[in-house]
Amino acid sequence: xxxxxxxxLMAFFYAIDEINKDPNLLPNITLxxxxxxxxxxxxxxxxxxxxxxxxxxxxxxxxxxxxGSEVAGFVGDTTFLTTLAVAEFLNIYQYTQISHxxxxxxxxxxxxxxxxxxxxQSSWAWYQMVISIILTFGWNWIGIITSSDGTxxxxxxxxxxxxxxxxxxxxxxxxxxxxVDINRSGMTVIEKSTTNVIVPKARxxxxxxxxxxxxxxxxxxxxxYHCGPCSDGEISNATDNDICHKCPDDQWPDEKKVICIPKTxxxxxYEMDIMTQAFYVTxxxxxxxxxxxxxxxxxxxxxxxxxxxxxxVSFILLTSILMSFLSVFLFLGRPVDITCxxxxxxxxxxxxxxxxxxxxxxxxxxxxxxxxxxGSYWQKWVGEKISNSVVIICSSVxxxxxVIWLSVSPPYxxxxxxxxxxxxxxxxxxxxxxxxxxxLGYMGFLAAVxxxxxxxVRTLPDSFNEAxxxxxSMLVFCSVWIAMIPAYLNTxxxxxxxxxxxxxxxxxxxxxxxxxxxxxxLIIIKPNRNFKKYILKKSIHNI
Numbered sequence: 157x158x159x160x161x162x163x164x165l166m167a168f169f170y171a172i173d174e175i176n177k178d179p180n181l182l183p184n185i186t187l188x189x190x191x192x193x194x195x196x197x198x199x200x201x202x203x204x205x206x207x208x209x210x211x212x213x214x215x216x217x218x219x220x221x222x223x224g225s226e227v228a229g230f231v232g233d234t235t236f237l238t239t240l241a242v243a244e245f246l247n248i249y250q251y252t253q254i255s256h257x258x259x260x261x262x263x264x265x266x267x268x269x270x271x272x273x274x275x276x277q278s279s280w281a282w283y284q285m286v287i288s289i290i291l292t293f294g295w296n297w298i299g300i301i302t303s304s305d306g307t308x309x310x311x312x313x314x315x316x317x318x319x320x321x322x323x324x325x326x327x328x329x330x331x332x333x334x335x336v337d338i339n340r341s342g343m344t345v346i347e348k349s350t351t352n353v354i355v356p357k358a359r360x361x362x363x364x365x366x367x368x369x370x371x372x373x374x375x376x377x378x379x380x381y382h383c384g385p386c387s388d389g390e391i392s393n394a395t396d397n398d399i400c401h402k403c404p405d406d407q408w409p410d411e412k413k414v415i416c417i418p419k420t421x422x423x424x425x426y427e428m429d430i431m432t433q434a435f436y437v438t439x440x441x442x443x444x445x446x447x448x449x450x451x452x453x454x455x456x457x458x459x460x461x462x463x464x465x466x467x468x469v470s471f472i473l474l475t476s477i478l479m480s481f482l483s484v485f486l487f488l489g490r491p492v493d494i495t496c497x498x499x500x501x502x503x504x505x506x507x508x509x510x511x512x513x514x515x516x517x518x519x520x521x522x523x524x525x526x527x528x529x530x531g532s533y534w535q536k537w538v539g540e541k542i543s544n545s546v547v548i549i550c551s552s553v554x555x556x557x558x559v560i561w562l563s564v565s566p567p568y569x570x571x572x573x574x575x576x577x578x579x580x581x582x583x584x585x586x587x588x589x590x591x592x593x594x595x596l597g598y599m600g601f602l603a604a605v606x607x608x609x610x611x612x613v614r615t616l617p618d619s620f621n622e623a624x625x626x627x628x629s630m631l632v633f634c635s636v637w638i639a640m641i642p643a644y645l646n647t648x649x650x651x652x653x654x655x656x657x658x659x660x661x662x663x664x665x666x667x668x669x670x671x672x673x674x675x676x677x678l679i680i681i682k683p684n685r686n687f688k689k690y691i692l693k694k695s696i697h698n699i
Contacts, residue, residue: 483503520543568587
């Protein structure tokens with residue numbers, strides 16, 4: 157038996173005798189004990205527990221075959237593996253276990269081991285003591301010898317975390333198969349190492365190998381790229397230099413924080429981003445569809461369906477929708493100053509022309525029904541002049557807003573170096589936030605007016621009353637752009653641009669589909685309805 161264990165055992169006997177002698181400590185209770193030598197084997201430790209609980213004659217788990225005294229608790233064991241096995245076993249039966257030797261942090265988890273207690277400090281105190289000594293002598297380049305069992309690895313992980321937090325680096329770790337022997341490979345590692353400081357982490361009483369010594373060394377290694385004292389954006393490319401260097405704004409440290417490497421640029425790239433390719437194909441297809449509708453309306457320009465509600469305004473509306481689809485290409489690819497200026501101006505002006513055209517169509521419907529009564533004052537306003545004037549005036553206001561925006565504080569290309577680690581966000585700074593939201597606000601105003609007017613006249617009888625289609629198109633348009641604003645404000649980089657592109661495509665497709673697809677259906681599928689005779693008959697029936 158180890159002399160240390162014998163000393164602990166004698167102290168235990170003495171404590172039991174003293175407690176039993178004093179009647180005031182535990183009145184009417186006499187302490188006894190069962191003593192077993194587990195020899196450091198967890199199987200033997202568990203067998204000893206079962207013997208104590210069930211009795212010496214029959215070892216039956218969950219049964220007590222003895223009479224008289226009750227088991228109050230267990231003391232021991234002295235090794236981690238046997239103590240861990242006993243602690244897990246006693247958790248089932250809810251018996252207290254007291255350890256006087258094991259210091260491992262794993263057993264400090266009160267959730268897993270609520271009945272385990274110890275009379276010594278955990279390894280945390282040992283960590284702090286070792287680290288304090290190392291820092292006192294200025295050592296930060298050390299080797300560690302630890303045991304190869306589970307406790308050695310777990311304690312090494314905790315010790316490594318604390319050492320790295322204090323800027324102490326570990327050159328090597330040697331695992332012992334027992335508490336004495338260091339194999340040949342371990343000796344080779346020690347001989348080739350550059351440190352003279354070795355920390356043994358293995359309850360180990362043997363002396364250090366011959367030629368090695370807990371002595372001061374003049375070798376100082378900062379190795380901050382191993383231990384990580386350099387903050388984000390810094391490197392240290394010399395092992396004997398404790399100064400960390402900041403990388404340039406357009407560069408970032410590699411994984412080991414040894415060299416600076418260029419940051420990656422983020423934008424809606426044609427080559428690298430599948431989202432860009434999806435927007436490209438969608439915009440191209442929508443533009444082709446719009447061109448087909450425009451061609452169809454030009455071919456059938458003299459038919460009643462195309463003439464209804466001012467065909468000139470219809471052509472302007474189709475052209476503005478086409479230009480809105482094509483403006484998406486300004487948002488794709490690497491942004492530059494010119495594209496940054498053209499982006500908001502293009503969709504702002506083209507959409508304003510489109511919404512102005514829709515408003516002109518809505519006003520045309522209103523005037524047509526006002527002038528249908530004989531002798532009506534509104535008859536003199538019937539014609540294309542009022543519609544064309546609405547488009548020109550309303551669009552000119554948006555053009556004026558854009559010109560003022562460009563004159564005062566135009567958008568420009570900007571590099572965002574700091575929002576995302578390792579990335580440079582290429583984006584367009586709006587220049588003047590007031591200008592940007594003035595463009596959106598004016599578009600919203602035109603859409604709201606068109607929606608209200610169209611909603612008011614949506615039920616008026618007419619074969620080609622577009623009001624109900626305009627109502628739905630404005631509902632889609634307003635919903636898309638209202639939802640876009642918070643999404644736009646809460647995103648950055650290419651995703652902020654993607655929100656804009658999605659809003660442009662969706663609202664443009666809503667205008668095209670809601671207003672023109674019903675007419676295309678009649679022109680292509682129901683050509684018999686595209687005659688003045690049918691229109692008159694339908695109108696009389698509606699009246």
